[in-house]
Amino acid sequence: MLEIRGLRASAGGNEILRGIDLTVNAGEVHAIMGPNGSGKSTLAQVLAGHPAYEVTGGRVSYLGQDLLEMEPEERAQAGVFLAFQYPVEIPGVSNAYFLRAACNEIRKARGLEELDPMDFLDVLEEKLKVVEWGPEIMSRAVNSGFSGGEKKRNEILQMAVLEPRLAVLDETDSGLDIDALRIVAGGVNRLRRPDNATIVVTHYQRLLNYIVPDYVHVLSGGRIVRSGGKELALELEARGYDWVEAPAGVA
Amino acid sequence: MSSPVETLVNNEYKYGFVTDIDADAAPRGLNDETIRLISAKKGEPDWLLDWRLRAFRGWQKMSEPHSWPNIHYDPIDYQDIIYYSAPRTAKPLGSLDEVDPKLLETYTKLGIPLSEQKVLAGVAVDAIFDSVSVGTSYKARLLEEGIIFCSFGEAVREHPDLVRTYLGSVVPASDNFFAALNAAVFSDGSFVYVPKGVKCPMELSTYFRINAEGTGQFERTLIIADEGASVSYLEGCTAPRRDTNQLHAAVVELVALDRASIKYSTVQNWYAGDENGVGGIYNFVTKRGTAQTGAKISWTQVETGSAITWKYPSVILQGDDSVGEFYSVAVVNGRQQADTGTKMIHMGRNTRSTIVSKGISAGRGQNSYRGQVKVLPRAEGARNYTQCDSMLIGNRCGAHTFPYIDVQNPSASLEHEASTSKIGEDQLFYCKQRGLNTENAISMIVNGFCKEVFKELPMEFAVEAQKLLGISLEGSVG
Secondary structure (H helix, E strand, O other), X not given: OEEEEEEEEXXXXXXXXXXXXXXXXXXXXEEEEXXXXXXXXXXXHHHHOOOOOEEEEEEEEEOOEEHHHOOHHHHHXXXXXXXXXXXXXXXXXXXXXXXXXXXXXXXXXXXXXXXXXXXXXXXXXXXXXXXXXXXXXXXXXXXXXXXXXXXXXXXXXXXXXXXXXXXXXXXXXXXXXXXXXXXXXXXXXXXXXXXXXXXXXXXXXXXXXXXXXXEEEEEEOOEEEEEEOOHHHHHHHHHOOHHHHOHHHHO | OOOHHHHHHHHHHHHOOOOHHHHOEOOOOOOHHHHHHHHHHOXXXXXXXXXXXXXXXXXXXXXXXXXXXXXXXXXXOHHHOOOOEOHHHOOOEOOHHHOOHHHHHHHHHHOOOHHHHHHHHOEOOOOOOOHHHHHHHHHHHHHHOOOEEEEHHHHHHHOHHHHHXXXXXXXXXXXXXXXXXXHHHOOOOEEEEEOOOOEOOOOEEHHHOOOOOOOOOOOEEEEEEOOOOEEEEEEEOOOOEOOOOOEEOOXXXXXXXOOOEEEEEEEEOEOXXXXXXXXXXXXXXXXXXXXXXXXXXEXXXXXXXXXXXXXXOEEEEOOOOOEEEEEEEEEEOOOOEEEEEEEEEEOOOOOEEEEEEEEEEOOOOEEEEEEEEEEOOOOOOOEEEEEEEEEEOOOOOEEEEXXXXXXOOOOOEEEEEEEEEXXXXXXXXXXXXXXXXXXXXXXXXXXXXXXXXXXXXOHHHHHHHHHHHHHHOOOOOO
C-alpha cells in the first residue's frame, strides 16, 4: 500500500528526515517510535503534504501513485488520513457542517453520491458510537473550546466517518488521561480492517498496550535505526531510547 | 414661482412619465444651473429646489475628506461629472465581449442568467423583465396595509408632506461633504412609509421596486416607520455591478418613531476594479437613523465590492429605551480600501447598542474599522457592547481599528472586545487534509468567522452572502 524509499525532508533549511525506508501493507499496523526531535511528526506531516516541509529526496508510492506529486486534498481524497497532534480550531463552523463537507469531498472522489444533511445524520449516529459520544458535540464549532482529550476524540470521529485506507496517527496519545486513551484506542481498533493500514506515531509504549502493532520502528536522527515486532516497544520501554540512538554501538 | 401644490399638480402631468425630454443629459460640471436643471427635469416643488441650492452653498465651503479616513485617492474633479442623465441614456456597452472577463466569470459562478448578466454589466438589453409584473402585485399587497413603497421622485410628487417633514431630518444637508453633494444633486432612490402599528408583511427589496434601474450615483433613501410600525428593508445585490460612474455618494435616512422597528440589510458588491484597482467604484455613503422612545434600528451590511468604501451606518438613540445595532462584514481583496464602521449616539435613558464588526483583508487590501460610541449626559444607564474582529489572509494586506469612546454619564456601561487573527497555514492544511480544496477551505473558515453577522441577515440573503464571500476571496491565498 505504502512504499517509502530514501525519503529526505527539511524545514526552514534544516534537514529532519535523512533517508527513510518503510513498507506498509494493507491490514497492518505500524508503530513509529522515537525520542523527541527524531523526526516522527515530520514523517507524518510529510506523508500528508504539509507545505512547511520540503521534500529533498526519495520517493513515496501509495496505492501505485506518486504520493509526493499529489496536493494535500488529493491525498486525503485518495484515502490518506492524518490524525493531528494539535488539531486546529475553526470558530463558527459546526463540527457537523465541517465533517459533512469533508465526507462529501471524499465520497465525490470515490465516485459515490454526496450525502444530504439527513442521510449524513444517519451515518454520523453510527460513527459517534466509535468514540462514545452523543450528538451534542456536532453542533459545537470544530475543536473550538474543546479540551485536549475532546480534540483527539474528534480526530478519531473524523477518521471513522472518512474511512481512510491509510491512517497516520500523530501522537494521538499525548495529553490523554487513561479513560480518553481507552476510548481513542478502542476507536482505532474498531476501525481496523484487512484493506486498510495504520501508522501510529508515538513517544510512549503506553498506547501500544491498547493498539497492538504488527511492526515497531525506531526513528532516530531522521532515520529508522531499528525495526522489529511488538516486543521491540517493550524493550524500548525497559531500556530507554539511549539504547538505540547510537546504532553503531549496538551493531 | 407658483406654489408647491400647483407645481406639483402641473408637473405630475408634465413629467409623470418618461418622455423624450428626459433623454438628454446635463452638461458636465456643477453649478446653480445644474441643480436647477435637475430639479426642473424632475418637476420638483420650489421648497425642494431651495433645499438643494442651500445644500450646494454649504458644500462649496466644505472640502473632500482626505486627512482622517484611512483611504487614499486622488482628489475628484467635480466639474468633470455629469450630474443628470436619464437612466436610458447611460452609455451601454455593445455586448458582453466588452466586459471584464473576470466579472463574467463571477456571474457564471453565481449562476446568474445571461439576460441578467447584461443588465448588471451595463450592456444594452431590449428584453422586458418579469419583475415588472411581479413588482406590481407586490405593490398592491403593500397598499392594502397602507404602506408606501416607491421611488423618491414619486414620493416627492405623491406624498410631499411626508417627504418635506422628514427629508434631511436625520442627515442634514450640511452633514458632511458627500452628504451635502448628494443633497444638492441626488438623482432618485427609494421611499418607504409604514403607518402606525403596521408590521410590514414582507421584506422590502429594491429588486422589486419598479424603476429601480438607473437610480444612479447619487441615490437617496428615506424610510419612515411610524409609531409601533416595523419594516425590514433589503438593499443591493450579490452580483457585482458595473457602472460607468466612478463616484457614488448615497444617503440613507431612517426614522423610527416611538416603538417602531427598522431593520436595514445591505449587500454591497459594486465593481472593485481590475487587479490594480483601476475602474472600481468609490462608494462614499452616509447612512443614519434616529430611534425614538422604545424604537429599534438595526443595520446589517456585507460589503465586498467597490475600490473604496467609506460608510458608517449610525444610530442616534434619541428616545429612552431605544436600541441600535450594527452588524458588519467588510471584505477587501486586490487593491480595495475600506474605512467603515458606525456611530452610536446615546441620548435617551437606558439606551442600548450592539456593534459586531468583522473585517477580512486579503491581497493588498486595506480594511479599517472606525466606530464611535458616545454617551451624552442625560443617557442614564446607557449600555454598549462592541466586538471588532479582523482576519488577515496573506502577508500584504492590512487591518486597522479606530475606536472612539466618549462617555459623559457615569452610569453608562461599555464593553469592547477586539481580536485579530490570520488564516494560518495550519488552519488551511487541516481543512485540506480532510479533503477540501483551498477555495472551499477559505470560504468555510471565513464564513465561520462571519457567522454572527450572517445570522442577522434574512435567510436567502444570508445564503447568497456566504457564496459571495467565497468568490470575493478566490485567489487570495497562494
